[in-house]
Amino acid sequence: MIKQLAENNLTQTGTLKQEYLDFIDTLKTQGFKGDLNPDYANRVVLSTDNSIYQILPQGVLYPRNIDDLVLIAKLSNESQFKDIVLSPRGGGTGTNGQSLTDGLVVDISRHMNTILEINEEERWVRVQTGVVKDQLNKALKPYGLFFAPELSTSNRATIGGMINTDASGQGSVLYGKTRDHVLELNSVFLDGTEWLSKPISDDELAQIKQRDDRVGEAHRIADQIFNEQQALIEAKFPKLNRCLTGYDLAHIRDDSGQFNLNSILCGAEGSLAFITEAKLNVLPIPKFSALVNIQYGSFNDALRDAKDLMDWNPTSIETVDSKVLNLAMNDIIWDTVATYYPKTTGPEGEEQQIAGINLVEYTGDDEAELDAKLTKLTAHLDSISGSEGKSFAYTIAKGAGEIGKIWTMRKKAV
Ligand SMILES: Cc1cc2nc3c(=O)[nH]c(=O)nc-3n(C[C@H](O)[C@H](O)[C@H](O)COP(=O)(O)OP(=O)(O)OC[C@H]3O[C@@H](n4cnc5c(N)ncnc54)[C@H](O)[C@@H]3O)c2cc1C
Known part of the structure; x- marks a missing residue:
């Protein structure tokens, strides 16, 4: 792999752009707590995932907490950094190069990987999205519970990656996809706004749409598309069990008619927000x-x-x-x-x-x-x-x- 990168004239420092170095320096001075790695070793390691593609990033950022992600998002929104490209990354097991970028990889798996709360009685968990699927099920086992969506890469795929690809595999006929088990999501939008998304009433939606930040914009646009294009969505979206990765506009309103932005965030492949925490439905392990x-x-x-x-x-x-x-x-x-x-x-x-x-x-x-x-x-x-x-x-x-x-x-x- 390294040989191939060298043959492509990707020299150790040749591709580092000044604006990216400035961005990283500014993060440092603004109190970023995680790791900032524009070094060649980190860039090479994260230039591949489980796809056939190789793209050398300008650097790798390993946020330590939500504040770090807010800092990254806010800074990238400033005019001198408007061309900075960010790509969230979990376990890097995606098969289509989704987490690769020639900008900055934001690897959430290194530090943000804590299981925050297990509620045995109500059967849900709250996790940071860098938690790996097998790690979660190991922690749930003593309670006789498990997180049902399954995939062959479960010993390295993260909950954040599963949410963003709406992962499902073995058992999906019975248990459905990752999205079917998402109760709430905590996200950082690209203007740095933190947001907790879950099913909301029309009154709440109307209020949120008044906001002048990215959250307001996301709700306005999603609601508008759904209202104006409902017939087309109904006619064109294929009726598949697995559905598709991408913006699932067909399900922005759930069965009870409530608006749920999580339908759009799940499967968005990191294109809408950094998902920082998730509250997930868990099930009893069959006897x-x-x-x-x-x-x-x-x-x-x-x-x-x-x-x-x-x-x-x-x-x-x-x-x-x-x-x-x-x-x-x-x-x-x-x-x-x-x-x-x-x-x-x-x-x-x-x-x-x-x-x-x-x-x-x-x-x-x-x-x-x-x-x-x-x-x-x-x-x-x-x-x-x-x-x-x-x-x-x-x-x-x-x-x-x-x-x-x-x-x-x-x-x-x-
Ligand atoms: C052998 C093999 C078998 C597989 N089997 C299955 C299968 O059965 N079912 C299935 O669905 N998939 C399968 N996959 C694909 C892959 O494992 C899944 O898509 C997995 O969910 C990706 O998780 P990850 O943590 O590795 O994400 P990554 O590959 O790191 O990222 C995937 C996407 O999610 C985004 N992302 C990651 N974390 C966040 C976050 N916190 N916030 C915002 N965006 C984020 C990234 O930007 C990227 O777009 C398989 C892959 C391989 C190689």
Whole structure:
């Protein structure tokens, strides 16, 4: 990577612009408490994320607290710094280069990563947005609770990144997307205004729209677009479960008709505000779980069958291709799960190669109910086993410990 950057003539100091150095110096004199890093090492490290792109920033800012973010935002609003470009960053696991910039990366994950409050009774948490998803679920486990939106990068993706990409993955059929679990957001807008957003009444909206800051402007514009373009939004927005990253104008009013700016902030990819804190809905950990490992001779067969398997009402289905599988097989972690992928032979004694898997998970609080669902699925699998385009074998893992090993294998492989 470094070689590539050097070949692109990105020399150690060559690209640093004076206005950025001035911006960083001014932050220092105005009492910025976090770290200010225009050095080459920090810039190179944060010039990549999980995408194919590389963009060398002018520097990296690591805010220590909300005041630091207010300072950054206010200063960037002053006329001599109007060309300064800022990009918030969490764990840097985005696959589209969303956190990359040739301006300043504002990395919220280094210092702003505290779980502020867990309310077991009312089932919510309040966190700083640099908190990592696995960190949160580890803290929630003793309370028998979990934050439901899931993704393979859960050991490094932050809540801020999840909110800004409206992340969802395994289990989304049942649990929905990150936005479905956001109760309130604390943000710093680009004029330095701090704001707590949650569903509001029309009277509150009317009052907020009178404000002459960015918050007032955001509410005015969002409300105007919704009122004027409602028919077009309804006609054009695709009706998808996953919806889309971007400004979700279709849901700016919730089911009860309340205006909720969080519909726009979630999925905004850091383009509207620094999200500093979030109050999130959390759920009880299901008491029982089972994972059916269904094996196929081709990835396409697994992919096609995943759609049919939805008829058996699982909590989640994850299709794994042979590339991921081969990576896992060559990793030390394979020993912990190999028992679920035994060698099998076909009708003429030939060894059957696994080239695709569907991981079909069931969860619930009633063991008998869960077993009944499993019985129905396995009866179906037995009846079609070996048919054209169908699976040739399956195994079942039961309990959080065993199932956890398989998900760890899957996550490690990607
Ligand atoms: C192997 C792999 C598997 C993945 N699986 C999934 C999946 O199943 N589902 C899924 O949804 N995604 C998935 N992703 C994508 C990625 O992990 C998610 O988008 C994740 O939520 C990003 O979190 P992050 O903390 O790494 O954010 P970053 O990549 O750092 O940032 C993502 C965006 O959020 C913005 N941002 C981050 N923090 C803040 C903040 N506090 N305030 C304002 N803006 C902010 C950034 O500017 C950027 O636009 C996967 C990625 C990889 C590499």
